[in-house]
Amino acid sequence: MGARRRDALRVLLRLRGRDDLGRDGPDPEALSGAGDRGPVSYETLLASLTDGVARITLNRPEVRNALSRTMVAELEAALASFEADPAARVVVLAGAGDRAFCAGADLKGAGDRGTTLQARESFGGLARILEAMARMRTPVIAQVHGFALAGGCGLAVGCDIVIASEDATFGLPEITLGLLPLIVMAPVLRAAGTKRGLPFVLSAENISAREALDIGLVSRVVPRAELESATTALARRVAGWSPAAVAIAKEAASTIQDMEYAKALRYLRELTTLVFLSDDAREGIAAFFDKRPPEWKGR
Numbered sequence: 001m002g003a004r005r006r007d008a009l010r011v012l013l014r015l016r017g018r019d020d021l022g023r024d025g026p027d028p029e030a031l032s033g034a035g036d037r038g039p040v041s042y043e044t045l046l047a048s049l050t051d052g053v054a055r056i057t058l059n060r061p062e063v064r065n066a067l068s069r070t071m072v073a074e075l076e077a078a079l080a081s082f083e084a085d086p087a088a089r090v091v092v093l094a095g096a097g098d099r100a101f102c103a104g105a106d107l108k109g110a111g112d113r114g115t116t117l118q119a120r121e122s123f124g125g126l127a128r129i130l131e132a133m134a135r136m137r138t139p140v141i142a143q144v145h146g147f148a149l150a151g152g153c154g155l156a157v158g159c160d161i162v163i164a165s166e167d168a169t170f171g172l173p174e175i176t177l178g179l180l181p182l183i184v185m186a187p188v189l190r191a192a193g194t195k196r197g198l199p200f201v202l203s204a205e206n207i208s209a210r211e212a213l214d215i216g217l218v219s220r221v222v223p224r225a226e227l228e229s230a231t232t233a234l235a236r237r238v239a240g241w242s243p244a245a246v247a248i249a250k251e252a253a254s255t256i257q258d259m260e261y262a263k264a265l266r267y268l269r270e271l272t273t274l275v276f277l278s279d280d281a282r283e284g285i286a287a288f289f290d291k292r293p294p295e296w297k298g299r
């Protein structure tokens with residue numbers, strides 16, 4: 001089996017409840033937690049699930065939703081919980097309060113560097129979150145208002161889609177403290193490219209939502225009063241599609257980014273063949289001819 005066909009087959013097998021070629025994985029229909037959820041109790045987050053839309057809100061508005069160790073750990077757990085729940089079709093990530101989406105790491109105690117292991121663990125949480133969001137089958141939409149700085153900027157840009165209000169401000173001030181936003185550079189440079197992203201890193205200048213849109217860090221800019229409604233409308237629309245198709249689209253978009261153009265086309269051709277054989281594709285076509293809403297199976 002060729003490498004392209006193996007890559008395409010791996011995507012489809014994951015969606016059929018197998019995590020790799022031939023290895024049994026979790027059956028989405030057997031996972032617990034299906035259906036709407038009321039607010040889940042976290043110390044630093046608010047989390048809920050309604051009509052397929054999961055919402056996670058960073059909830060430390062008194063410190064502009066700065067990332068504490070507790071918040072990072074809880075955010076990891078919340079993302080994993082929704083990824084494992086077949087009722088969660090899309091995740092919206094937002095910040096509480098009027099001032100900020102997230103102002104980055106909580107700097108209390110940052111001057112005490114501790115051991116190498118402690119330093120690695122301190123910054124490793126954000127890296128794990130960014131990697132988890134990239135690997136998730138469930139798309140993540142950032143709803144950004146106010147400040148999105150340092151790790152908060154990276155957290156927003158690391159989402160699959162970024163909807164920002166006109167008053168949103170993005171910045172990477174780390175170099176002014178003798179630090180560097182090295183982990184954040186992964187999503188920022190992937191989104192903006194080196195020629196546009198590196199000046200953003202090195203200048204330490206804040207940029208507006210419109211400027212962030214211009215360099216590829218943001219998907220869409222809306223008036224502040226319309227931010228939540230615009231984000232929710234998009235999330236509900238995505239949640240209404242086949243979970244299999246949405247997950248394949250997300251994984252394919254990531255996979256082809258580093259591919260040579262002709263190789264990407266060949267990979268997508270193989271993937272198209274496999275998608276056409278999915279249960280959801282059969283259901284979607286049948287529903288179209290029957291003139292009824294489709295009943296998606298997620299595989």
